[in-house]
Amino acid sequence: xxxxxxxxxxxxxxxxxxxxxxxxxxxxxxxxxxxxxxxxxxxxxxxxxxxxxxxxxxxxxxxxxxxxxxxxxxxxxxxxxxxxxxxxxxxxxxxxxxxxxxxxxxxxxxxxxxxxxxxxxxxxxxxxxxxxxxxxxxxxxxxxxxxxxxxxxxxxxxxxxxxxxxxxxxx
Amino acid sequence: xxxxxxxxxxxxxxxxxxxxxxxxxxxxxxxxxxxxxxxxxxxxxxxxxxxxxxxxxxxxxxxxxxxxxxxxxxxxxxxxxxxxxxxxxxxxxxxxxxxxxxxxxxxxxxxxxxxxxxxxxxxxxxxxxxxxxxxxxxxxxxxxxxxxxxxxxxxxxxxxxxxxxxxxxxxxxxxxxxxxxxxxxxxxxxxxxxxxxxxxxxxxxxxxxxxxxxxxxxxxxxxxxxxxxxxxxxxxxxxxxxxxxxxxxxxxxxxxxxxxxxxxxxxxxxxxxxxxxxxxxxxxxxxxxxxxxxxxxxxxxxxxxxxxxxxxxxxxxxxxxxxxxxxxxxxxxxxxxxxxxxxxxxxxxxxxxxxxxxxxxxxxxxxxxxxxxxxxxxxxxxxxxxxxxxxxxxxxxxxxxxx
Numbered sequence: 001x002x003x004x005x006x007x008x009x010x011x012x013x014x015x016x017x018x019x020x021x022x023x024x025x026x027x028x029x030x031x032x033x034x035x036x037x038x039x040x041x042x043x044x045x046x047x048x049x050x051x052x053x054x055x056x057x058x059x060x061x062x063x064x065x066x067x068x069x070x071x072x073x074x075x076x077x078x079x080x081x082x083x084x085x086x087x088x089x090x091x092x093x094x095x096x097x098x099x100x101x102x103x104x105x106x107x108x109x110x111x112x113x114x115x116x117x118x119x120x121x122x123x124x125x126x127x128x129x130x131x132x133x134x135x136x137x138x139x140x141x142x143x144x145x146x147x148x149x150x151x152x153x154x155x156x157x158x159x160x161x162x163x164x165x166x167x168x169x170x171x
Numbered sequence: 172x173x174x175x176x177x178x179x180x181x182x183x184x185x186x187x188x189x190x191x192x193x194x195x196x197x198x199x200x201x202x203x204x205x206x207x208x209x210x211x212x213x214x215x216x217x218x219x220x221x222x223x224x225x226x227x228x229x230x231x232x233x234x235x236x237x238x239x240x241x242x243x244x245x246x247x248x249x250x251x252x253x254x255x256x257x258x259x260x261x262x263x264x265x266x267x268x269x270x271x272x273x274x275x276x277x278x279x280x281x282x283x284x285x286x287x288x289x290x291x292x293x294x295x296x297x298x299x300x301x302x303x304x305x306x307x308x309x310x311x312x313x314x315x316x317x318x319x320x321x322x323x324x325x326x327x328x329x330x331x332x333x334x335x336x337x338x339x340x341x342x343x344x345x346x347x348x349x350x351x352x353x354x355x356x357x358x359x360x361x362x363x364x365x366x367x368x369x370x371x372x373x374x375x376x377x378x379x380x381x382x383x384x385x386x387x388x389x390x391x392x393x394x395x396x397x398x399x400x401x402x403x404x405x406x407x408x409x410x411x412x413x414x415x416x417x418x419x420x421x422x423x424x425x426x427x428x429x430x431x432x433x434x435x436x437x438x439x440x441x442x443x444x445x446x447x448x449x450x451x452x453x454x455x456x457x458x459x460x461x462x463x464x465x466x467x468x469x470x471x472x473x474x475x476x477x478x479x480x481x482x483x484x485x486x487x488x489x490x491x492x493x494x495x496x497x498x499x500x501x502x503x504x505x506x507x508x509x510x511x512x513x514x515x516x517x518x519x520x521x522x523x524x525x526x527x528x529x530x531x532x533x534x535x536x537x538x539x540x541x542x543x544x545x546x547x548x549x550x551x552x553x554x555x556x557x558x559x560x561x562x563x564x565x566x567x568x569x570x571x572x573x574x
Contacts, residue, residue, distance in 0.1 A: 036417065037508065060395050060396075061395060061396075061398045062398060063398075063510070063517070063519050063536060063541075064519050064521060064534055064536040066521055066532070066534040068523065068531075068532050079521070081508060081519065081521065085394075085395045085404065085409050085411050086395055086409070088410070088416070091411060091416050092416055092417060094508055094510070096508070115398075116396050116397060116398070116544070117396070117397060117398025117541070117544065119544045120540065120541070120543050120544050121536075128232075142224065142225060143224055143225035143228045143573055144225060144228070145225070153230070153233050154232060154233055158233075160233060160234070160236075160237050162237055
């Protein structure tokens with residue numbers, strides 16, 4: 001809960017300290033949203049280096065890989081939510097490592113070499129949005145049937161036909 | 172291929188031919204749901220395994236872009252019907268973060284109560300399935316039989332055995348009654364007694380120990396590297412439980428321990444689950460004893476319920492009727508990530524709101540989803556005969572992974 005005060009000493013200083021280190025080392029936009037959440041916006045050319053640096057600080061696993069489609073700017077955003085198992089202070093925080101790429105070049109470097117736990121999330125994001133993760137060992141079909149070739153269901157251009165039971169106004 | 176001659180104890184010549192091959196396990200229900208394990212074998216050693224999920228894919232993430240926030244509650248519950256309180260809770264926590272809603276103390280306690288009852292039920296389900304994998308039919312019957320006790324409580328509390336849709340933005344739907352308190356007390360007494368039998372016939376059973384000890388070992392380093400979650404992670408010596416790391420609901424007000432085992436084998440995962448059932452009952456006792464009086468829905472929404480309906484439902488039956496606000500509320504622009512400790516492990520929701528009545532993007536990362544990669548890695552090098560034991564030990568639930 002965001003509104004609940006943390007009972008332990010707040011890891012605020014931990015998180016802002018880490019963000020300061022990242023900002024000093026790389027050209028990134030970073031901000032702590034609360035004492036437990038932060039985001040780091042980075043250009044895709046630097047994402048592997050930033051990831052390696054965060055890993056060296058103790059962030060040891062990826063919780064989720066999310067691809068988001070922004071048709072207005074013809075861009076994809078890829079968000080890695082990372083945290084720690086081995087460091088209890090860092091475990092209280094989740095950092096969203098964000099990067100963007102254009103429709104015309106839907107490729108981002110894979111973070112599998114840094115965090116193996118990104119394996120499935122990257123594979124699913126490839127399948128659902130058609131974002132190619134360069135360096136991923138096995139970018140293949142995961143959940144969808146084999147004949148889904150060339151269609152990316154989580155792109156906004158993929159419209160669902162809802163049946164009559166749902167009378168929601170179309171967005 | 173080279174063959175070799177070996178002599179068995181009786182002196183007979185036995186020709187052993189090393190065989191490589193591939194096997195499909197599934198997709199017709201290899202365990203607790205449809206999926207396929209594509210196994211590459213060398214003799215009876217598993218060289219490589221590929222999980223082929225998707226046979227129960229519901230498209231939750233896409234569908235949610237076409238549903239209003241309230242209509243997503245039943246949607247996110249479907250992937251894991253036997254752990255639906257947690258699926259419900261994690262989603263609502265993310266939505267509440269965007270809305271900026273305070274949840275009353277009593278509702279927080281009720282969320283903990285429902286969640287722990289559901290955790291016990293979910294563990295018992297997993298143990299039952301695992302027992303039948305190992306050929307232990309009694310464990311199967313007992314798992315499902317004992318689970319019934321806890322489902323009855325959920326039914327009395329929420330109105331449904333599974334897919335309860337109990338947790339709503341700002342609170343919960345129904346209040347606790349003295350009859351339910353008594354049910355919980357009785358269930359705890361029963362389960363404690365029954366656990367002794369479980370230990371005698373299942374946990375300490377030499378056959379079960381022989382099948383599980385040193386099988387499917389995951390070291391601490393591998394558990395962290397592969398991103399394991401929940402009891403599987405804690406059986407590999409990692410102290411990580413969202414209930415302690417980032418307490419939600421009423422977990423910061425109850426006293427409990429996180430069982431951690433160092434061995435990392437299937438047997439350690441079994442012990443963690445049993446220890447967790449005991450801890451959950453400890454939490455339930457405290458919740459029943461210490462639950463504060465008060466409202467179960469945030470005032471912000473409670474005030475919007477028409478007085479005539481309040482009189483009939485809240486004063487008469489201690490139930491919440493939905494205020495009109497819920498029909499199609501539009502949260503402010505923003506995003507939130509929430510995490511809860513579901514029965515099988517950490518459950519993550521990432522919700523992005525663009526200010527409309529539907530989420531712009533909803534990301535649902537279930538514990539079984541994160542177990543897929545662990546599963547592929549952990550079985551490498553095991554004997555094929557151990558595959559069911561390892562599968563059961565991970566408590567992997569395909570519908571939850573597919574979403």
